[in-house]
Amino acid sequence: MKADCDLYDVLRLNIARLRDERGYTQSQFARALGLHQSTYTGYELGIRKFPLTVVVQIADMFGVTVDSLLRAV
Numbered sequence: 001m002k003a004d005c006d007l008y009d010v011l012r013l014n015i016a017r018l019r020d021e022r023g024y025t026q027s028q029f030a031r032a033l034g035l036h037q038s039t040y041t042g043y044e045l046g047i048r049k050f051p052l053t054v055v056v057q058i059a060d061m062f063g064v065t066v067d068s069l070l071r072a073v
Helices: 004-021 026-031 035-044 051-064
Strands: none
Touching: 004 035, 026 035, 026 051, 035 051
């Protein structure tokens, strides 16, 4: 990976892909995480960085490891 920002890009793209594959809208997923939709949308767009606590919560919801969310597909 070239830089740390690439790691965040991989993370947000993997989460968005999994969310889509599982049939959640951003609004539904934000609600399931206990977040405002605008906050969650900011994470997916890369405007905000996912806090580690949210990344762990997402991994648990999807039944995957945090490590798998950080790997380029």
